[in-house]
Amino acid sequence: MNMQKLMKEAQKAQRKMAEAQEKLANVSVEGSAGGGLVTVTASGDGTITAIKIDPSTVDPEDVDLLEDLVTAAVNEAQRKSKEVQESEMGEAMGGLGSMGGMGGLF
Numbered sequence: 001m002n003m004q005k006l007m008k009e010a011q012k013a014q015r016k017m018a019e020a021q022e023k024l025a026n027v028s029v030e031g032s033a034g035g036g037l038v039t040v041t042a043s044g045d046g047t048i049t050a051i052k053i054d055p056s057t058v059d060p061e062d063v064d065l066l067e068d069l070v071t072a073a074v075n076e077a078q079r080k081s082k083e084v085q086e087s088e089m090g091e092a093m094g095g096l097g098s099m100g101g102m103g104g105l106f
Contacts, residue, residue, distance in 0.1 A: 013093065020092035021045070027084055031076025038069040042077040044084045 027044030037057040041050040051073070057066055 016092040017089070020088040024085060024088055027088075029077055029080035029084060031073045031078070031080060033069040033072035033076065038066075038073040040070070040073040040077040042081045044081055044088065046078055046081045046085070048074065048077065 024044030028041055028049070029044065030039055030041050032039045034054075034057065037054045039052040040048060041052075042048050051070065053066070053070070057069065059065070
């Protein structure tokens with residue numbers, strides 16, 4: 001394979017990856033638990049940006065339940081964020097298959 005063509009393909013892939021990462025930072029996903037008693041918002045890159053807790057959920061006698069709900073909502077938000085990441089990065093990396101089998105290096 002022509003080395004110059006390979007370098008151009010790599011640069012193109014880098015641009016697409018940078019665009020996908022920028023797009024991910026602007027995507028928002030939500031995870032919830034307890035029928036919406038706890039809602040967690042995350043960006044597409046996995047950063048938790050907000051946590052909303054229904055006041056009726058706050059029971060000083062049952063802090064364990066609140067902790068479990070927050071954990072479940074965070075996990076769901078991060079799972080959704082990862083799905084968005086995989087989709088965006090998959091699209092960005094789509095052209096690397098033509099790089100002579102070197103797509104796995106990036």
